[in-house]
Amino acid sequence: MRLKKLKIGRTELPGNLLLAPMADVTNLAFRLLCRQYGADMTYTEMINVDALLNESRKSFIRGVSSPEDRPFGIQLVGSCPEKLREAALIVEEEYRPEVIDINMGCPAKCITGAGCGSALLNSPELIYEIISELTDALKTPVSAKIRLLGREEKTLEIARLIEKAGASALTVHGRTAAQMYSGSSNLIEIKAVKNELSIPVIANGDIRDEESAERTLELTGCDGLMIGRAAMGNPVIFRRIRYYLENGEKLEADKQSRQLEDFEKYVTLIEEHNLLSSINLRMHAHWFTRGLPGSRQVREKINGLTDGKAITELMRSSCQEKY
Numbered sequence: 001m002r003l004k005k006l007k008i009g010r011t012e013l014p015g016n017l018l019l020a021p022m023a024d025v026t027n028l029a030f031r032l033l034c035r036q037y038g039a040d041m042t043y044t045e046m047i048n049v050d051a052l053l054n055e056s057r058k059s060f061i062r063g064v065s066s067p068e069d070r071p072f073g074i075q076l077v078g079s080c081p082e083k084l085r086e087a088a089l090i091v092e093e094e095y096r097p098e099v100i101d102i103n104m105g106c107p108a109k110c111i112t113g114a115g116c117g118s119a120l121l122n123s124p125e126l127i128y129e130i131i132s133e134l135t136d137a138l139k140t141p142v143s144a145k146i147r148l149l150g151r152e153e154k155t156l157e158i159a160r161l162i163e164k165a166g167a168s169a170l171t172v173h174g175r176t177a178a179q180m181y182s183g184s185s186n187l188i189e190i191k192a193v194k195n196e197l198s199i200p201v202i203a204n205g206d207i208r209d210e211e212s213a214e215r216t217l218e219l220t221g222c223d224g225l226m227i228g229r230a231a232m233g234n235p236v237i238f239r240r241i242r243y244y245l246e247n248g249e250k251l252e253a254d255k256q257s258r259q260l261e262d263f264e265k266y267v268t269l270i271e272e273h274n275l276l277s278s279i280n281l282r283m284h285a286h287w288f289t290r291g292l293p294g295s296r297q298v299r300e301k302i303n304g305l306t307d308g309k310a311i312t313e314l315m316r317s318s319c320q321e322k323y
């Protein structure tokens with residue numbers, strides 16, 4: 001199946017491969033890297049509206065995006081329609097994203113305990129209120145990202161309400177919140193949502209390579225694919241999937257050194273955008289060394305380091321020594 005163009009709100013994307021919002025992963029530097037490899041649209045990590053409204057606003061959202069980070073979506077997590085509106089107006093004014101997405105899928109206790117993320121799926125009326133409030137107040141198109149509800153009719157009810165309230169797109173992760181990440185993404189139920197709505201529906205869950213991307217597009221008939229975990233430490237996945245969908249054949253396997261070269265690019269972007277954080281670098285270093293010979297020793301050494309510069313130097317020297 002060929003790559004399709006995807007239109008979200010006013011924005012026509014050249015393709016339909018999207019980077020999922022992922023907390024602690026999809027910062028500006030990582031999104032820019034995925035973009036270099038052909039991600040058509042990327043989403044920020046979820047931004048908690050209570051934190052945004054309580055903290056010094058400008059400093060809280062500093063470094064969220066930059067002019068070359070286009071097109072992109074900002075994802076908000078919250079449950080109070082008025083606070084979501086207030087926060088959305090702030091990020092709209094500051095960054096002019098192509099879309100503002102509402103997290104209705106996160107199953108983490110710290111999020112659902114506050115009535116946010118997937119907890120919203122138990123309150124269809126509140127979901128309708130939130131999306132209506134935002135679509136009335138914003139110039140920016142609004143989208144939502146949900147999980148399945150366990151019974152197809154319930155999932156379809158929520159999907160219909162989101163569309164009726166004025167959303168421009170809907171992403172569906174084909175698992176229930178109770179499943180967390182167990183089992184596999186239910187493509188049949190994602191397809192049912194796609195068939196029910198007129199707005200673009202984006203399929204998410206378990207797209208990890210060329211074949212799973214093609215299968216997800218074919219089985220769901222969705223307008224776009226959203227890729228999460230498989231992009232961690234592996235931004236080249238966008239190029240590989242894009243090439244396969246366009247040409248029907250795979251690119252040659254990447255050399256192992258690519259992962260470390262990509263980590264170097266990531267570090268350079270982190271430095272350029274003043275986002276240096278040793279915890280974040282350590283996490284990304286783990287993902288970027290996955291599967292490489294000698295990676296265990298490199299990771300052990302990295303774990304002992306707290307200084308961002310030291311981590312990058314260690315990675316650079318391992319890169320030169322080994323590959």
Ligand SMILES: Cc1cc2nc3c(=O)[nH]c(=O)nc-3n(C[C@H](O)[C@H](O)[C@H](O)COP(=O)(O)O)c2cc1C
Nearest residue numbers: 020021022023045046103173205206207227228229
């Ligand atoms: C580390 C991590 C952080 C995540 N953070 C978010 C988030 O901030 N917002 C969100 O909607 N989903 C979040 N997710 C869920 C992903 O966006 C995606 O729905 C899920 O991982 C399934 O897609 P995949 O199989 O391609 O990974 C996160 C997932 C992971 C693994």
